[in-house]
Amino acid sequence: MKKFEEKTTSSKKIFEGRVISVKVDEVILPNGNTSTRELVTHPGAVAIIPITNEGKIVLVEQYRKPLERSIIEIPAGKLEKGEKPEYTAIRELEEETGYGSKNFTFVQSFATSPGFADEVIHIYVARDLYRIENPAGLDEDEFVELLEVTLEEAEQMIREERIYDAKTVFAIMWMKNIL
């Protein structure tokens, strides 16, 4: 797992934000030459595939500033410092959908953009959903709209590019395989 390792000779901090930080590392390449790597550090995230008792999937529509449009995604959220992904999954499901579940199963982890970012997303499926009476709310800068759709409707949303992000496209393909 260290094949073609790039050893860091220096690291320059560029930016430390609320969500991401950015640095530029100078590295020695496998052939002895030097190069630079631009690196985004991100806390990592958890996403949940919430499946209702009717076999529908719960999705959230939200505005994504980097794309300058709203897209429809599975519920997700950043890992808080020191937080276990299993707990983030429970918290985000409640905050974004008002649903609870005692039936979470790990599905898959993956790096979203390993060329420039260390973000890893952990995906869980949540079944046996129930409504939480007074659910914890969203962060103050979050605005989402809930949708519950069939697998066929979700596939149509992919074709229309209303579903357009890696984790949600993955989630719909995964559901197709298990249902």
Place this chain on the structure above:
Amino acid sequence: MKKFEEKTTSSKKIFEGRVISVKVDEVILPNGNTSTRELVTHPGAVAIIPITNEGKIVLVEQYRKPLERSIIEIPAGKLEKGEKPEYTAIRELEEETGYGSKNFTFVQSFATSPGFADEVIHIYVARDLYRIENPAGLDEDEFVELLEVTLEEAEQMIREERIYDAKTVFAIMWMKNIL
């Protein structure tokens, strides 16, 4: 597609690199409050699912500095300025694998990390592969090792987290559906 739009009131350039640039936008939220958004700009990328005449998939192992380890991925590369994704696909397949194909089909596009980055990756499948006699080489800071594996071997690599990135996990699941 503009639901919950966040209007930009100011934009501050933080960093302009070789691959990414970073800015912080001040935005007005749907409720009238203000917030900031940390945004990474990336040229976008193309990835190819190369399927040999024996039904194997061609993969490349490379070191990914943000993860500080090497992972096994489908061939991919950044869009050059003004380059059509179809052309990037042909170029990257040749540079990374030495294979050519006259049979490319579009599979799927998705945003990898829509919370902080605008990167979109366009995925194609390439069939009817043939060896190019003197293929164009890799960029000078790229080092990759070629592998040709069966679908079952690729699934095992996912379980071992040697395959660990969004586009490749997607690609293997997509192959599973079509083969």
